Amino acid sequence: MKTVYRLVVAALCAALIHIVMVLYIPYEAFRAYSKFDVATRTANQLVVLPSDTRRSLLPSLRGPGVAAYCNIDLTKGPVSILLQPPATYWSLSVFSRSGRQLYALNERQADTAQIAIDFKRSPSLLGRIMGTGTDEDITPTIDSAAWNVELSDAQAYAVMWIPYADPGLVKLGEEQMKSSSCSLKKA
Amino acid sequence: LTSDADAMPLQQRAAAWLLQGAGLALRAIIGIGIFGGAIAAGIGSALYGFTHFGVAPVTNSAGWQSRSLDAQDSALPYSLAHFLMDGRLPPPASVKDFTRSADDAGVALDARCVVEIRGTIPQARWWTVSATDSEGLALRDSHTLTSGGAILEPGGELVLRISSTPQPGNWIRPPANRYRIALTLHDQLNTRTELTLPKVQQSGC
Numbered sequence: 001m002k003t004v005y006r007l008v009v010a011a012l013c014a015a016l017i018h019i020v021m022v023l024y025i026p027y028e029a030f031r032a033y034s035k036f037d038v039a040t041r042t043a044n045q046l047v048v049l050p051s052d053t054r055r056s057l058l059p060s061l062r063g064p065g066v067a068a069y070c071n072i073d074l075t076k077g078p079v080s081i082l083l084q085p086p087a088t089y090w091s092l093s094v095f096s097r098s099g100r101q102l103y104a105l106n107e108r109q110a111d112t113a114q115i116a117i118d119f120k121r122s123p124s125l126l127g128r129i130m131g132t133g134t135d136e137d138i139t140p141t142i143d144s145a146a147w148n149v150e151l152s153d154a155q156a157y158a159v160m161w162i163p164y165a166d167p168g169l170v171k172l173g174e175e176q177m178k179s180s181s182c183s184l185k186k187a
Numbered sequence: 188l189t190s191d192a193d194a195m196p197l198q199q200r201a202a203a204w205l206l207q208g209a210g211l212a213l214r215a216i217i218g219i220g221i222f223g224g225a226i227a228a229g230i231g232s233a234l235y236g237f238t239h240f241g242v243a244p245v246t247n248s249a250g251w252q253s254r255s256l257d258a259q260d261s262a263l264p265y266s267l268a269h270f271l272m273d274g275r276l277p278p279p280a281s282v283k284d285f286t287r288s289a290d291d292a293g294v295a296l297d298a299r300c301v302v303e304i305r306g307t308i309p310q311a312r313w314w315t316v317s318a319t320d321s322e323g324l325a326l327r328d329s330h331t332l333t334s335g336g337a338i339l340e341p342g343g344e345l346v347l348r349i350s351s352t353p354q355p356g357n358w359i360r361p362p363a364n365r366y367r368i369a370l371t372l373h374d375q376l377n378t379r380t381e382l383t384l385p386k387v388q389q390s391g392c
Contacts, residue, residue, distance in 0.1 A: 006218065010225035017229025022236065022264050026271035033274025051328070059270075059324050060278035060371055062317045063331035089313050091373065093279035099267035100258070101280045106312075106374065157276060163313050163373070165335020167328055 027098050034071065043073035046081070046160075046182035048174050058159060065163035066173040070182035072156040078120035078185040081158060084113065086176060090162040092117075097155045105147070115147070118185060122150035158182065233268075241266035248384035250287045251370070256280065273322070283372045286323060288365075290389040296368065298361040300392035302349040304368065306385025307342075308334070312374035318349050318361045319369050326362045345385060 034040045039053045046068050049057065054067040061067055072079050072094070083092065085107065094103035105115070160180070164170055195203075241262035245251040254266050256277055270277040278284050289295050296302055308314050317331040325331050332347055337357055339345055348354035349361050349368070370384060 006221050010221045013222060014225040014229040014232070017226055018233050021230055021233030022268055025233075026237075026268035030271040030274055030276075036274075055324055055326070057275055059275055059319075059322075060282050060284045060369075062319075062325040062328075062369065062371060063315045063333040064328045089373070091279060091281060093281075095276055099271050099277050100263075101256075101277075104279060104281055106281065159276065159279070161279075163315075163333060163335070165333055 023098075030099070031097070040069055040071060043071045044076075044079050044182055044184050046070045046177075046180055048177050058161070061159075061161050061163075063163060064165075064167040064170050065161060066170060066177050067162075068160040068177050068180065070158040072119055072151075072158055072182070074119060074121045074151060074154045074156075076184055078118055079182065080185040081115075081117045081119070081182045082180055083110075083115045083117070083160065084176070084179045085110075085115075085160070085162060086173065087113070088162065088164075090160065092158065092160045094119075094149070094151075095157045095159070096151075096153055097157070102151060102156060103149050117147040117149060119149050119151055119156070120185075121154060122152050236262075236265040237269045237272055241269070245285060245382060245384060247381060248285075250289055250291055250293075250387060251285045251384045252287065253283065253285045278371075281374045283375055284323075285370045285372075285384055286319075286367050287387065288321075288367045290387045292389075294389060296349075296361075296366055296387075297389065297392060298351050298364045298366065300350075300389040301354065302361075302368075303388050303390070304347040304349070304385045305344065305388070306383070307344050308370070308385065309372055309380075309382055310376040311372040312376070314373065315369075315371045316345075316347055316359075317369045317371070318359055319367045320362050321365065321367060323367060323369055325369070330359055330362050332357055332359055350391075 037053055037057075039047050039049055040057065047070070049067045049069050054061065057069070058067055070079075070081060081092075088107070090107050092103075092105040093101055096102050105117070160177075162173055162177070164173060241255045241260060242252055243255060245253055254269065255262060256266055257263065260266070267277055287296075290302065304316060308316075311334070314334045315331050316337075317325040319325050319330070337345060337347070345357065347357040347359065349359055349366075351361060368387065
């Protein structure tokens with residue numbers, strides 16, 4: 001009887017460790033990697049990734065191009081991303097800390113030369129019950145001046161990717177990217 | 188009055204203690220074994236899942252496989268973990284990444300051979316074909332051909348050769364003796380039509 005009990009407890013232990021390994025450890029591992037790299041550890045700053053960092057951080061974005069990265073941290077308030085991309089194909093993706101894609105935008109959807117995207121935390125369940133969050137706060141809204149995105153988590157990762165057919169244009173693209181920004185939104 | 192234990196000769200008492208101690212040690216070893224095994228099983232099964240779960244062959248395109256990042260897929264946590272564990276972000280939802288490590292005959296790709304990729308690339312806003320290392324990393328931009336830089340045949344077909352020596356037409360160099368091919372579609376168009384990926388043949392080894 002004792003052996004059966006031990007085996008059942010061991011099986012539960014194995015299942016628990018498996019769940020932790022799948023749902024928690026990868027997120028911690030990624031955070032540790034991000035902190036290790038100078039280009040990705042600074043919060044709320046748009047960083048043009050060096051090509052080596054880009055290849056290892058974003059392995060699916062291959063070939064000549066410019067990748068910019070912002071480690072969004074909403075603990076100190078809303079964050080605003082201002083983009084001034086070229087008139088070619090580009091894409092912006094925002095990932096949660098667990099790697100799920102939360103938001104995406106490309107040049108066809110944006111249809112404008114300058115885009116401002118504001119990120120803020122969605123009200124907590126308690127906040128919603130107490131009425132501190134309005135419907136506008138809960139539902140993502142799009143207006144002519146800016147995109148407003150609400151995230152349930154305080155941390156997210158934004159990646160902007162501009163591929164170039166001509167590798168010679170990459171340096172120019174990196175210079176252009178410096179006019180874009182990611183920063184805490186001024187009150 | 189003396190107890191039975193006290194009455195036992197010293198040698199018998201020592202033997203009893205030894206037996207009791209051995210029993211306890213055996214139980215501890217079994218306990219540690221069971222729980223050690225449980226920990227190993229939990230970690231091992233998760234690591235196995237990171238590598239294998241969510242990866243599926245592409246229908247009608249022998250040799251090609253892709254990793255599902257569909258929100259409805261039960262393997263999604265494993266697919267995401269596969270990237271995050273190595274400090275990588277998964278491909279954006281608009282990007283479809285297909286890989287293979289062998290030619291159409293099932294022979295592993297070898298840098299000593301000339302690999303020819305021939306076929307029509309599915310319509311997309313942007314695409315790339317890369318020779319990557321075993322982990323899917325294109326070590327240099329020169330290991331990648333892009334839709335912007337490719338020369339297509341009159342019928343729209345792509346012919347790309349991967350070889351250590353220069354080749355006519357579209358050519359990229361392999362990154363290592365053993366490598367993988369990655370085809371990436373950015374914002375695929377005509378998603379309703381069935382996907383057919385190019386054929387891969389190896390020669391001149």
